[in-house]
Each structure stands twice: as structure tokens, then as C-alpha cells.
Amino acid sequence: MKKHFSELHDTVIAQGLCARCGVCAGICPAGVIDFNAEYFPVLKGECISCGFCSRCCPGADVNFPALSRAVNDTRYDPGDLEGYTENNFVGHPLDNEVRYAGASGGLVTGLLTYLLETGKIDGAVVVGPDPDHPYRTKGVLATTVEDIKKAAQSKYCVTPSMEVLQKIRKKKGKFAIVALPCQIHGLRKIAEVDPKLSGKIACIFGLYCTCTMNPEGHLEAMQAAGVKKEDVARFDFRGGGWPGGMHVVNKNKSTTALHVQEAFGTVINVMFRLFGAKRCYLCIDGLAEYADLSFGDFWAFDYPDEYSKLERCTLVSQRTPQGLKILRDAEADGAVILHHLPGKRVSKRILAMVQAKRTRARVYFRARKRKNQLVPDYHFPIPDATFHDKKKNVSYALLGKFRGPLGRKIIMAILFSPIGSFLHKLNRKRQKTFSDYHDN
16 A cells, blocks of 8 residues: 555654654665654655555554564563563673673674674664764664674663664665664564565564653753863763763763763663653553563672672573574673573562553553543553553653753753752662562
8 A cells, every 4th residue: 555754744743652663764775764953753855655654653553462473473561561572681791801892791792793704694773872963872883893783772862763764775685783672673574574675684682671851851961060062072871880870981081071971870760751751651562572682781789699789790681582593602602601580580679660550551542632632552451551650650741741851951050050969879778778679
């Protein structure tokens, strides 16, 4: 069926459902989809009405039951916070330079370099710094080990990195793709729409994701900390060691920490509430359920036994046989060290994050429906938000009142000040008193 780009605009973008994942630009055979300053898709040439962009878009429609059958040959269980998982591992690359350059163990970077060096892939789609604006992020087709290493660490801002699929379309070979849950939903839809392009995807590495921020979020953080854009050589969301924090490497080689490192969790969670992309608030996939391998932070102190000693490691959810083969081959060739987590022992901290994400989605589903606004169709019933859900979501609701320019300026000034550090310490005491993570 012929479908013009205008249908994608009218049914997804204009409805506030665009995830800004970049899949539409990456899948477009004519290459006529670009992005505006906020990274929303725009038409820059003549649309050929192939309909690929609408059919692959994950913004308004993602059939979870169908994806579970296609990817995992299993029945979708809405109550499973972890998603279909065959094994959980904790690991890190043998290369300590790669390990300590990563946000939490460097395993994604380590596996990508292994796959590239052994000829199993010809490149990887990653998110790295924009060479023209080093304080911004950009999708990159990394074809050298150096390219992959430059993209190390987590990024927490909207980046339509799947536009890089356009480059893969023009190349021969096999490619790994590092993607967020929403991007993976689009990648899996490509298999039915463009099998030739999909056939070039050797593996999908998913990233655990609670939310991502609008493009101006970290820029306003720099402003609040007194850092000028023209002085920035590189911006790190997780610089300075575990668990990391927002750091700027200046052009004069000096380093500026935007906040006290120990306050990273408080800072990023407040910023998710001030700058969080609205479509993220409607997402229910926190652990990249349809990747071959999904990766996230491993909080060693959440474990009371021998795993508590495994600092600077990455938590891995292995979901497909292809994912297991990659891990075992890399382990056998001495590229990585893996520790198997028996049973379902994903950190309760991680599962609490997923539960909070789904709670938030129920609240925002209800809010949009009450305004007669469209919501994503996941092809299974989303329970209505309860009073308990709304209570759990109160911080999002309260800080949402400050999402305007003046409100953000006030909150950011407090957040990046001694008062912010004091409030963080209070929050940590609250977490230690009322949170129970240590019975995994």
C-alpha cells in the first residue's frame, strides 16, 4: 500500500508519539528524510510513497506479542519485568583500558571491538560525539576499533542514530547495532519491510533505558555549571570513574565536573523529570527486551555474596541463541570474562527501574486518553493507572510543573549548587532507610 511521509507526520509526529529514533530516515530508500533542530523527522526531498517509514516506525504501534513470537519464539508475558531471558551474566573485557573507559564495565565496547577484530562484523552503529559540535551526540557507523572506543560510555540525550542505516544500505557486509528499546522495536519491524537491509544486521545490542532527555538538557546543565559551549572538546555523561557524572573535557585539556560525582543518580533523575522526552513516558520496555543481548549497570553492592566483589562490570541479559554465541566465542577467545548469574538474579534495583517506568507509562496513558490524545498500541491491554501508580509518579508530576524555561533555570541552579549536594545526601539516607536491594 502506498503511503506518503505525510501519513507518518499526521499519525505519529503531530500526535506527540515520535520517539526520534531515526529509523524512518534510515529505512527511507530515497534518503529524503532529515531532522529539525529538535531531531523530529522532516521531509527534505520528494517522497516516493513507499510507506517504509510508517511501517517501520515504533512510535504509534509495536506488536509485543508478535515480536516475542518472531524474536524469541515464545508467548509474551506482560507481567515479566525482565522480558524473555535465557541467561544473565556479569562481565567485563580483558582489556582494562576499555573496561575502565566504559560507564559500567565497558562490555559493549569490548564485544564490538572483538567482533570487528575477528571479522565477524564489518562495522557497528554507535552513538558518539558530533565532530562539529563535541557537546552534542551523533549516530556513527564505526568501522575501526578507534571509532568504537570513541563512542564508549552512556549517553542520555535524544539521538536519532538509526539514520545511520542509510550508510549500511550502501555497504556490503554485516553490522552490529547498539540501540535503545524504541530503536530496537523499529529495527525488528524492518525485517518484514526490507529483508535485504535487515539481513545486514548481524546482531542487536540493547541498552537498559529508563528515559532519555531532550537535546537541550545537558546543554542547560553546562550553562548552570558555568561552562561555555565554545570551550568544550568533549562532553561525558558518565565521566570520572564509577558511577560517573557529567564531565566536560575542555579544549585547554582541563576537566570540569559539573556536579559532585556521588550525586550522579540524583542529578540524572531530576533531569529526566525536567527534560525527559515525552514519548519516553509512554514506553514500557526498560531492558531492551527484543535485543540479542541487553546491557546495563551492575550494582555490585546490591548483592550479598561473591558477586558483591565484582566492581566495574556490566550486567548482561542474553535473550537469543545468537547473543549466547557471541558471548561464548568472546569468552573462549579470551576477549571477555563472564560470571553467570544463577536463576533470575537481575538486581532488584534494575527491576525497580522497570517497574517505575511501567507505572509512569500507565499514568501518562491515562492522562493522554482523558485528553483524547493517541497512545502507542502495544497489542495487549495496558492496565489503567491506579491511585498507587499516581502516588509513585508524584515526583514526575511535580517537577513537570517546572519544564518551562524559567522553571528549569531555577531547578538547575539549585541542582548544581551546594544546596543540591545537601539534598542529594538526604535522598541517599532515604534510599538506605526505605529501600531493600540486598536480597538478590
